[in-house]
Every structure is written in C-alpha cells, then in structure tokens.
Amino acid sequence: MMKIYDWYTGPYPARVRIALGELGLQSQVEFESIDLWKGEHKTPAFLEKNYSGTLPVLELEDGTLIAECTAITQYLDALGDKPLLTGTTPLEQGIIHMMNKRAEIEFLDAVSVYFHHSTEGLGPDVELYQNDEWGQRQRDKAVRGMRYFDGVLKQQPYVAGQTFTMADIAVIGGMIFAELVDLAVPEECEALLAWYAKVQERPSVQNRLALSAPNPVPA
Amino acid sequence: MMKIYDWYTGPYPARVRIALGELGLQSQVEFESIDLWKGEHKTPAFLEKNYSGTLPVLELEDGTLIAECTAITQYLDALGDKPLLTGTTPLEQGIIHMMNKRAEIEFLDAVSVYFHHSTEGLGPDVELYQNDEWGQRQRDKAVRGMRYFDGVLKQQPYVAGQTFTMADIAVIGGMIFAELVDLAVPEECEALLAWYAKVQERPSVQNRLALSAPNPVPA
Numbered sequence: 504m505m506k507i508y509d510w511y512t513g514p515y516p517a518r519v520r521i522a523l524g525e526l527g528l529q530s531q532v533e534f535e536s537i538d539l540w541k542g543e544h545k546t547p548a549f550l551e552k553n554y555s556g557t558l559p560v561l562e563l564e565d566g567t568l569i570a571e572c573t574a575i576t577q578y579l580d581a582l583g584d585k586p587l588l589t590g591t592t593p594l595e596q597g598i599i600h601m602m603n604k605r606a607e608i609e610f611l612d613a614v615s616v617y618f619h620h621s622t623e624g625l626g627p628d629v630e631l632y633q634n635d636e637w638g639q640r641q642r643d644k645a646v647r648g649m650r651y652f653d654g655v656l657k658q659q660p661y662v663a664g665q666t667f668t669m670a671d672i673a674v675i676g677g678m679i680f681a682e683l684v685d686l687a688v689p690e691e692c693e694a695l696l697a698w699y700a701k702v703q704e705r706p707s708v709q710n711r712l713a714l715s716a717p718n719p720v721p722a
Numbered sequence: 723m724m725k726i727y728d729w730y731t732g733p734y735p736a737r738v739r740i741a742l743g744e745l746g747l748q749s750q751v752e753f754e755s756i757d758l759w760k761g762e763h764k765t766p767a768f769l770e771k772n773y774s775g776t777l778p779v780l781e782l783e784d785g786t787l788i789a790e791c792t793a794i795t796q797y798l799d800a801l802g803d804k805p806l807l808t809g810t811t812p813l814e815q816g817i818i819h820m821m822n823k824r825a826e827i828e829f830l831d832a833v834s835v836y837f838h839h840s841t842e843g844l845g846p847d848v849e850l851y852q853n854d855e856w857g858q859r860q861r862d863k864a865v866r867g868m869r870y871f872d873g874v875l876k877q878q879p880y881v882a883g884q885t886f887t888m889a890d891i892a893v894i895g896g897m898i899f900a901e902l903v904d905l906a907v908p909e910e911c912e913a914l915l916a917w918y919a920k921v922q923e924r925p926s927v928q929n930r931l932a933l934s935a936p937n938p939v940p941a
Contacts, residue, residue, distance in 0.1 A: 554870055555824060561816075569816045571823040578816030597780075597788045597797030604790040605774060637856045651773050 505532045508552065509559035510539040511716040514611065514680035516559045518572040519579075520714050521672050522588060524707025526579055532561075534715035542629035572676075573603060576669050588669040595663075599670050602655075602663040606673035610648035614680040616641035622684060645677070645686065653692035660698075667702070675702060724751045727771065728778035729758045730935040733830065733899035735778045737791040738798075739933050740891050741807060743926025745798055751780075753934035761848040791895075792822060795888050807888040814882075818889050821874075821882040825892035829867035833899040836861035841903060864896070864905065872911035879917075886921070894921060 509516035511534075523529050537543045537558055545556050553560045553570040561569045561578065569575050580589045590596035620638030624630040652674055655662060663670040678699050681688065688696055702708055728735035730753075742748050756762045756777055764775050772779045772789040780788045780797065788794050799808045809815035839857030843849040871893055874881060882889040897918050900907065907915055921927055 555828060563813075567813065567817075569820050571820045573823060574816050574819035577819045578812050581812035581815050593797050593800035594782075594786065596800050597793050598786075600793035600796045601788050601790045604792060608774060632859070634853065634856050634859070637853050640851070640853070 505564065506535055506562040507532050507559050508535050508537050508549075508562065510537055510544075511712055511714075512683075513539060513558055514615070514676045514683065515557065515572055517679050517711055518672050518676045519559045519561070519575050520711040521675060521705075521707045522576045522579055522669070523714065524710060525588060525667070525672075525705075526583060528579060528582070529714055536715070536717040538717070540625055540629075540721075542625065545629065572673070573600075573607075573669070576672070580669070588667075588672070590663075590668065599663045599668045602668075602670035603673045606648075606652070606662065606670055606677060609651060610645055611673055611677035611680060613641040613645035613648060614677055614684060614686060617645060617686070618680065618684045642686065645681065646689065648677070649681075649688050649692055649695060653689075653695035656694040656698045662698075667705070671698075671702060675699070675708060724783065725754055725781040726751050726778050727754050727756050727768075727781065729756055729763075730931055730933075731902075732758060732777055733834070733895045733902065734776065734791055736898050736930050737891050737895045738778045738780070738794050739930035740894060740924075740926045741795045741798055741888070742933065743929060744807060744886070744891075744924075745802060747798060747801070748933055755934070755936040757936070759844055759848075759940075761844065764848065791892070792819075792826075792888070795891070799888070807886075807891070809882075809887065818882045818887045821889035822887075822892045825867075825871070825881065825889055825896060828870060829864050829896035830892055830899060832860040832864035832867060833896055833903060833905060836864060836905070837899065837903045861905065864900065865908065867896070868900075868907050868911055868914060872914035875913040875917045881917075886924070890917075890921060894918070894927060 507519060509519070523532060537549060539558065543549060544558050550556050552568050555570060557570065559572070559575065561575045569578055577589055580586045585591065590599045617638045618624055619630060620633045621635045621642060624633070652662065659665065661667050661671050662674050726738060728738070742751060756768060758777065762768060763777050769775050771787050774789060776789065778791070778794065780794045782788070788797055796808055799805045804810065809818045836857045837843055838849060839852045840854045840861060843852070871881065878884065880886050880890050881893050
C-alpha cells in the first residue's frame with residue numbers, strides 16, 4: 504500500500520487527491536495527516552521526508568519518497584497502461600507540462616505566497632517570516648493569472664487543450680486556494696468560472712476531501 | 723526547423739541548450755536572440771509568445787509555442803526512441819521530476835530572485851520592481867540549497883540517482899546563475915563541486931554557448 508502524507512483541505516494536497524480519483528487509484532493509498540495548522544510539515548522529522556517542507560508527499564511500499572505534485576502526478580499517471588493526465592505524444596506532454604507550470608507560477612503559487620505573507624497564514628507559530636509587500640504583489644499576479652486562464656479557456660475547453668489534464672488540476676488548486684483566502688475571481692472571467700463549475704462536477708474533485716480526513720475532523 | 727528564442731548566456735536558456743546537446747538535436751533548431759539586457763523578453767510582442775515573459779521558448783514548425791524549461795525538455799526528450807533525460811519507468815519519471823523541481827525552487831529560482839531583486843539585475847529599465855529583503859532571503863535559501871544538493875551528491879553520482887538527467891541540468895542552471903551573481907559555493911560542499919567539475923566536461927555543457935550567439939557578440 505502506498506501512503507500519502509497530506510492535509511485534507513490543502514490546495515496542493517487537493518491536486519494529488521484529484522489525480523488519484525481521475526486515475527481510479529484511491530484504494531491503493533492510505534493517508535497520514537500532517538497538520539499544516541500546527542506546522543507539522545516544518546518539523547525536522549518531516550523535513551527528512553521532504554526537504555522543501557511541503558505537502559503532499561507520496562511514500563511507496565519500499566519507502567521511496569516522492570514530493571512535488573507534478574512529480575507525484577507524473578509517477579501515478581505512468582503506472583497505468585496509458586497516461587490520462589500527462590499526455591501521450593511529445594506535443595501533448597510538452598503543452599501539458601507548460602500549462603501546469605504556468606498554472607503554478609502565475610496563479611496557484613502566487614496565491615500561496617499571498618496567503619503565507621500577507622494574511623495570518625498558518626498563524627504566528629508557523630509563519631516565522633512574512634514579507635507583506637511581496638505577498639501583495641503576488642496577489643495581484645494571481646488575479647492577472649485568473650484573467651490569463653480565462654483567456655485560454657475562451658479558446659479551448661480545458662487548460663491544455665481538448666481534454667482534462669494535470670494542468671486543469673493545477674488551476675483547480677489555484678481556485679481552491681483563492682477561495683480559502685477570499686480572493687475573488689473577477690466577474691468578467693466568465694470562461695474561467697464556467698470551466699470551474701464544470702470541473703467541480705467531476706467525482707475526483709467532489710470526493711477529494713472524503714478520501715481521508717483526520718479523525719476527529721477539526722472544528 | 724524548430725526555433726528557440728533565448729539569450730545565449732542565460733542560465734535558463736542553458737538548460738535547454740544542454741538538453742539539445744545531450745539529445746543530439748542541435749542541428750534541428752535555429753536560434754533567435756531575445757536580448758534580456760534590453761528587456762526584449764518583456765515586450766508585448768514577446769509576451770504574446772510566452773505569457774510569463776521568460777526565456778527560453780521553443781517554437782515548432784507549425785508555430786506551436788512551448789515555454790518552460792521542464793516542458794521543453796520533456797517534449798524534446800520524448801521525440802526520440804527512448805527518453806534519456808526524463809526517465810523511462812514511473813519511478814524514474816517521478817524521482818527526476820521531483821529533483822528537477824526541487825533544483826528550481828531551492829536553488830536556481832532562488833538565485834534568480836536574488837539577482838533580479840537584490841542586485842542591479844538587468845538594469846533599471848528592466849527591473850521595474852525590486853524587493854531587496856525578499857531577494858536576500860532567496861540568496862540565503864539558494865546557499866542552503868547548495869548544501870542540500872551537496873548532501874544528495876555525497877550519496878549518489880547524479881542529482882536524481884545513477885545517471886545524468888534533467889535534474890542535473892537544473893542544478894547546472896543554478897551553478898551557472900550563481901557564478902553570474904558571484905554567489906560562491908561553500909568550500910565544504912565538496913561533493914557538489916566535484917559533481918560540477920565532472921558535468922562541466924560533458925560536450926553538451928561545454929558547447930552550449932557556441933550553439934548560437936548574437937552576431938556580433940556583445941562586448
């Protein structure tokens with residue numbers, strides 16, 4: 504049995520949970536909760552598992568650790584007979600990886616920096632250094648990113664083209680994080696909002712929290 | 723003929739130039755210089771090619787544009803009969819993507835932020851916003867990253883294991899950028915320095931600048 508270290512409501516953990524659902528691999532993993540709000544991802548023990556101190560991390564049966572959502576998704580997607588999320592042709596692979604990275608740097612990661620630097624973030628015990636001006640800049644970048652992806656989705660049904668891929672999941676991560684920090688999508692981003700309404704109907708997205716949660720669920 | 727938009731001395735362009743050399747694809751691309759020092763990567767015309775305003779960008783014969791080093795490398799590596807840089811098994815793919823991303827966030831990207839925010843960077847006409855405190859933090863992060871990769875390379879010959887991969891190229895990018903900004907590798911990082919001496923002997927690394935340069939070469 505593989506194990507995933509994550510926190511059930513986290514936007515980055517959501518990416519791998521959605522990938523698991525899309526690939527039908529839910530039953531092949533167990534989850535171990537790492538409480539972000541207590542900073543459990545920054546303890547020396549956890550940093551041994553992932554130097555970057557981020558969630559999620561996948562642990563294989565032999566103890567091999569794979570961190571980073573893109574890497575975990577690439578691994579899981581390659582387990583099957585045919586990749587579903589990362590492309591089959593060189594062109595598909597290239598475009599999906601480009602749009603996935605763009606979703607990170609222009610949207611999801613920018614929202615994350617805003618959260619950690621310009622809001623209370625995970626609280627004073629975890630946020631040991633904040634740079635509010637940088638965080639505000641990243642918030643503005645994220646909103647520009649929303650407008651960019653709105654433009655993309657005016658041209659094509661999914662972020663990397665005609666099918667749902669890892670790149671859509673990265674933008675979903677951005678939308679989840681934006682909701683958590685009350686960063687509204689501009690009303691005029693109709694294509695982005697319509698795409699989000701559509702992808703939220705996918706079972707992988709709907710069921711992601713239920714895959715596992717700490718017991719008892721925090722208030 | 724494929725085209726690459728880049729700047730010949732750039733650390734990120736170096737990543738794709740090295741990948742081309744490793745894959746033996748040098749003769750299949752032509753280069754168009756985008757002068758970073760004049761901010762040509764931030765012009766509206768170039769932002770149409772790459773929303774993020776970064777180099778390099780690969781343009782296929784049909785006009786398709788692929789930005790982001792990882793995506794370009796993934797594309798080029800998939801063109802051949804067998805991937806050489808991005809792994810063949812799911813496990814190899816996962817580990818290589820993890821270490822590649824870790825090399826970016828913990829080292830190369832951190833050096834880049836330091837350059838753009840805490841030094842003169844590309845000059846006042848290009849660096850329209852600087853956050854020196856953030857840049858200094860990223861410099862410190864990059865030096866920690868050097869120590870981390872030194873530890874990795876004490877355990878194994880290459881960044882992602884037993885063979886030279888995309889992840890090594892990302893760390894090479896970090897080393898190239900660190901040299902440009904006079905950010906010294908701590909002397910005690912003997913494994914990192916030995917690895918770097920070794921990989922610098924590869925023709926792909928030695929010949930990267932000669933693949934193309936603006937004519938005349940800037941002073």
